[in-house]
Amino acid sequence: TTPKEFLLAVEGLTVSFDGFKAVDDLSFYVDPDEIRVIIGPNGAGKTTALDLICGRTKASSGSIRFRGQELTKMKEHQIVHAGVGRKFQNPSIYDDLTVFENLEISFPRGRTVFGALAFKRDAEVRDRVEEIAEMIFLADHLDDRAEFLSHGQKQWLEIGMLLIQDPELLMLDEPVAGMSVSERVKTAELLNRIIKGRSVIVIEHDMKFAEDIATRVTVLHQGKVISEGDMAHVKADPKVVEVYLGH
Ligand code: ADP
Numbered sequence: 001t002t003p004k005e006f007l008l009a010v011e012g013l014t015v016s017f018d019g020f021k022a023v024d025d026l027s028f029y030v031d032p033d034e035i036r037v038i039i040g041p042n043g044a045g046k047t048t049a050l051d052l053i054c055g056r057t058k059a060s061s062g063s064i065r066f067r068g069q070e071l072t073k074m075k076e077h078q079i080v081h082a083g084v085g086r087k088f089q090n091p092s093i094y095d096d097l098t099v100f101e102n103l104e105i106s107f108p109r110g111r112t113v114f115g116a117l118a119f120k121r122d123a124e125v126r127d128r129v130e131e132i133a134e135m136i137f138l139a140d141h142l143d144d145r146a147e148f149l150s151h152g153q154k155q156w157l158e159i160g161m162l163l164i165q166d167p168e169l170l171m172l173d174e175p176v177a178g179m180s181v182s183e184r185v186k187t188a189e190l191l192n193r194i195i196k197g198r199s200v201i202v203i204e205h206d207m208k209f210a211e212d213i214a215t216r217v218t219v220l221h222q223g224k225v226i227s228e229g230d231m232a233h234v235k236a237d238p239k240v241v242e243v244y245l246g247h
Contacts, residue, residue: 006065007032007199008169013052013062014223022048024223026062030169035191035200037210039234040220041243046203049220050171053201054086055079066169085167087175093157095147099138102146103129106161128164135193136160137186152183156190163194170194171201176209188212207231219243 008030015023023045030036038046051057053064055076064071071079093102107125133139136156141149146157155175162170175191176184184206191200191213204210210217211231219227219240227237234240 005032006030007034007067008053008201009063009065010049010053011063011065013049013059013064015048015052015057015059021223023052023059026220026224028218028225028228030199030201031215032199033195033197034215035195035202035213037214037217037231038201038203038220039205039207039210039217040226044220045223046220047173048223050086050173050201050203053079053169054084054171056086080165080167083166083168084171085162085165085169086171086173087158087162088173093146093154093161096145098143098145099133099149099157100129100142102157103132103160103164106164108165132160132164135163136190150183152179152187155179156187159190168198169201170198173203174205175202176204176206184209 006029010029011027013023013026014021026045026049038049040046048057052059053071055071055074055078059072062072066082066084069082071082071084074082094105097105104125107128130139130142133142136159138149138153138156138160141153146154149157159170159172159175176187179187188209191202194200202210202213214231216229217231217234218225219234219237221243226239226243227234229237
């Protein structure tokens with residue numbers, strides 16, 4: 001039998017800070033076209049795990065394979081180039097630029113082109129910006145300066161800035177923090193729409209939202225996976241109950 005093709009295979013990943021193992025022999029696997037939600041108490045190692053995958057933090061041991069490539073050997077920009085996008089909690093949008101401009105500057109730069117080719121490229125960029133703006137519910141706000149968007153719209157814009165680079169893996173850290181109920185519903189809709197041909201890993205504290213979006217849930221505690229499966233499964237797992245309800 002052929003081994004199953006994972007989009008992402010994290011195996012035996014470990015990193016220590018001053019002797020403390022923030023991520024400790026961590027293994028988990030993400031399929032294509034899935035939304036994986038990572039939950040776990042504060043300090044469980046969730047953010048560190050994403051930092052390791054995107055190359056912001058270097059692992060002391062273990063491997064991260066993404067479409068056959070070993071990410072632990074790559075630099076942060078090479079990992080972005082390989083197709084991994086990461087959104088942090090604080091939006092890194094440009095306040096004084098419009099929605100259109102924010103998306104446009106995020107379009108991946110190819111070779112410099114001139115004349116008719118440049119014209120064609122401009123049209124291609126414009127089409128792609130409009131397509132993404134539609135997806136992130138900002139089609140009617142293309143000319144608005146980013147600073148005037150609502151908190152939720154800013155989060156969507158940043159997701160759009162990652163989507164325009166067409167990553168195969170998108171990692172989001174608490175994407176609905178501070179959003180209204182209706183914005184959360186739309187964000188769930190957005191995530192479900194973008195997993196055709198890509199996967200999303202979401203760190204989430206809001207259990208309702210996690211349940212709405214998760215294909216599968218991975219529960220971290222003390223840098224390790226303590227439970228994995230659909231939300232109903234992990235919620236009923238005594239190990240998870242113990243960690244969440246205290247000892
Ligand atoms: P979570 O995202 O699940 O809340 P983190 O990954 O942020 O957990 O942190 C896991 C543990 O590692 C915490 O105890 C945290 O204090 C520690 N930690 C994270 N990053 C660093 C760092 N750069 N230096 C020292 N300790 C860190």
